[in-house]
Amino acid sequence: MTLAFLGMNWQTLADAVSLGAIYALMAVGIGLVFGVLRLVNFAYGQLVMAGAYALAFAYDHGWPVSVGILLCFAVVLTLSLLLDRIVFRPLRAHSPAVMLVATFAIAFLLQSIALLWFGPLGKISASLAALNQPVTISGVDIRKIAIVATALAAACLLALVLLLGRTRVGLHMRAAAMDFRTAELLGVRAGRVITAAVLVSGVLAAIVAVMLTVQTPLVTPDFALRDTILVLAGVVLGGMNRLVPATLGGFAIGFASGLLGGALPTNWSQYLPSFLFAAVILVLLVRPGGLFTREGQRAAERV
Amino acid sequence: MRVRGRWAFVTAALLALVLIGSALATTAGHRAAHAKAPIIIGWAFDGTGNMAPFDGPALAAAKLRVNQVNAKGGVNGRMLEIRTCDTQSNNAATAKACALRLLGQKADVLFTTCDVDLAAPVVRAAIDRGVLAIAPCIGTDQMGPKRFGTKGRLAFSFGNVAQDEGSAMAQYAWSRGWKTAGLATDTVIVYFKNVVQAFEARFKQLGGKIVASETYQSLGGNNVQNAVSRLNAVKAGVYVTATAGAFGALSTFVTGLRTLGNNTPILNSWAGDGTYWLPSNPKVTNYWFVTFASCFGDDPSPAINALASQVKAGTGGFITGPSAIDGLVTAIKRAHGSTKGAALSKVMEHFKKVPTISGNISFSAKLHTVFGRRYRVIRIQDNVPKVVGTIVAKVVPKI
Incomplete structure (x- = not known):
């Protein structure tokens, strides 16, 4: 009843939750690397793009879906590690501004490589297209992808909480995020911690690639670019310094985007990013530390 | 016997002279055609960006068409020559640089990409210098005076108006x-x-x-x-x-x-x-x-099918390249060989069902993009x- 009044239906709500969930995963990937490396990885979207192209490549060659997904993970993880080794590690001693500019450069480089390699037409990646089909729950049609994306995001976040809270590497990551220098002096192996963070972030990027290609089967060089910008805004909105607020920020911006996209007349929805970014500015003016941070916690533990 | 032999010799000599003369005349004619400066078509195309799938095949098919035109002696004895410049995803600065480079190479006409917003730097560079600007497949009525004002009379598209x-x-x-x-x-x-x-x-x-x-x-x-x-x-x-x-x-x-x-x-x-x-x-x-x-x-047209197989195009838009060449050839002929933008524009505004490889096309003073084509x-x-x-x-x- 309320939904109908708002001009929405259950599908819109489910789409909004699933978009929020996917953005939350991206937010975790970005937030995790920021926590450990103090690096805002603008090239995160291009990792997702690389994974999507891997899925398209497998589809092009007629390989099974499972092989395509494995290739997607392999490509994204290899690329993540290479970027860390070749670019981020040598620049680690430099200021965050230098690192940020480096991620911009990587983003454009990867985009250009995709353009030259795969061409401007884009490649179809329809490996998990069956997830687009609806299931009827209590008389309401909801696309399977909405349910799968939400469940997968919840599972990933739970796994991450367990990793950070219950394992040695998780403890080291949290220590490194709190104070990298002190953690190193106390015996935490910095290289291993960073590699772990980069790998986890890569795994999440690969999952996002699989989820996004279900709804957007055509992979182009700017695939996931706009999503990354929105998620970055969401992370800042939630509170960059802590992982949970950052994740909530990612979810919030995805959910709001999906919900407003469904509620607004479609001839208004093209202005949706403007509304969202205006809201982000407004929130940051009122709460510069982030929407989901609590007083006194802002400068504390970042992971 | 001797007289008959002499006559035969004279006849043979005359025949040989006639043959040599006509051969020389033909060669001279060809030389004259080649000696005339070529008509240079500057083509600023997108080789890498979103418009590449449309620009590339149109250009490739246009090159084939130009070869066909030249094989028949060119236009009023002048060969057509396409010179290209890649605008690299239609970056505005690169597109303008391309236009200036092609104009520097004495381009008589400038061809541009298939979106009017992206084409604007090339169009402006051309029309500001009195050179005709042609887009093979822009599909809006903005390729002309509506968007570019009075100078826009020199801008045309062989795409279909939306x-x-x-x-x-x-x-x-x-x-x-x-x-x-x-x-x-x-x-x-x-x-x-x-x-x-x-x-x-x-x-x-x-x-x-x-x-x-x-x-x-x-x-x-x-x-x-x-x-x-x-x-x-x-x-x-x-x-x-x-x-x-x-x-x-x-x-x-x-x-x-x-x-x-x-x-x-x-x-x-x-x-x-x-x-x-x-x-x-x-x-x-x-x-x-x-x-x-x-x-x-x-396609119902065998000529189009033949061209399509050579170009290996991804969409039917490839035909707008050769169609634009056909239209340009007609315009130059009707303008008595002139390649000046104003002369060509004046002729093209009066195109009424002009035959091209992609069917009959028409323009008007208001609409510089094709209408009346058979889809x-x-x-x-x-x-x-x-x-x-x-x-x-x-x-x-x-x-």
Whole structure:
């Protein structure tokens, strides 16, 4: 009843939750690397793009879906590690501004490589297209992808909480995020911690690639670019310094985007990013530390 | 006997002289043709960006057409020569640099990319210097005075004006018995919007009813799924859109509707030509579009099929390249060999059903983009495209 009044239906709500969930995963990937490396990885979207192209490549060659997904993970993880080794590690001693500019450069480089390699037409990646089909729950049609994306995001976040809270590497990551220098002096192996963070972030990027290609089967060089910008805004909105607020920020911006996209007349929805970014500015003016941070916690533990 | 022999010798000598003379005359004629300066066509094309799928095949086919024209002696004894410059994704600065470079190489005419916004730097560089600017396939009425003012008289496109294309789509929909339509407008470029607006105007004139009107954004926008959900809730005879596969939203739009079990016909403009964007699960069915020519080898014109096989084009837009060459050749001939922008423009504004490889084309003082061309209607069923008819718009509606 309320939904109908708002001009929405259950599908819109489910789409909004699933978009929020996917953005939350991206937010975790970005937030995790920021926590450990103090690096805002603008090239995160291009990792997702690389994974999507891997899925398209497998589809092009007629390989099974499972092989395509494995290739997607392999490509994204290899690329993540290479970027860390070749670019981020040598620049680690430099200021965050230098690192940020480096991620911009990587983003454009990867985009250009995709353009030259795969061409401007884009490649179809329809490996998990069956997830687009609806299931009827209590008389309401909801696309399977909405349910799968939400469940997968919840599972990933739970796994991450367990990793950070219950394992040695998780403890080291949290220590490194709190104070990298002190953690190193106390015996935490910095290289291993960073590699772990980069790998986890890569795994999440690969999952996002699989989820996004279900709804957007055509992979182009700017695939996931706009999503990354929105998620970055969401992370800042939630509170960059802590992982949970950052994740909530990612979810919030995805959910709001999906919900407003469904509620607004479609001839208004093209202005949706403007509304969202205006809201982000407004929130940051009122709460510069982030929407989901609590007083006194802002400068504390970042992971 | 001796007299007869002498006469025979004289006759043979005369014959030889005549033959040598005519051979020399022919060679001299050819030399004269070659000696005349070539007509240089500067072509600023996008080799890497979103317009590359449209610019590349049009340029490749135009080169073949130029070879054919030159093999027949050129235009008024002058050979045609294409010189190219890659605008690298239509970056504005690069496009302008390309235009200046080509003009520096004494280009008589400048060809540009197939979107009016992206073409603007090249068009302005050309018309500011009194040089004719031609786009093979811009599809809006803005390629001309409407966008570029008085100097815009020197700007033309051999694409179909969106009003004409939308009108043809409406006529076709009506002829198929689709009396109601749900509209989905991709707002990302003017051409897409104008096609749907023209469809609406003409469809209503014909007695059709618009039952839904949604918008979305391709090129990275994430609201196409919302348009799908809303359209799915409305029963319509046909869903109408204008968007390109390469712009990203088309496969999402079609897949979105079909996976919801909605098999309503989808009608698209030339933008939706090609098979490169087709997902295999579910296969695309009941999808229709109008286009310049079929690039799938089943066009009604054998000349087009021959060219299509050589170019290996992804869409029927490739034919606009040779069509523009045909139009330019006619214009130069009618302007008595002049390549001055003003002279060519004056002639071209009076084009009425001028024959080109892609059919008869017309321009007017107001419309510098083609109207009245015969469209091919192609249906994709189970991912297989097939020409199912042709159509010419009877009116160009005001939008």
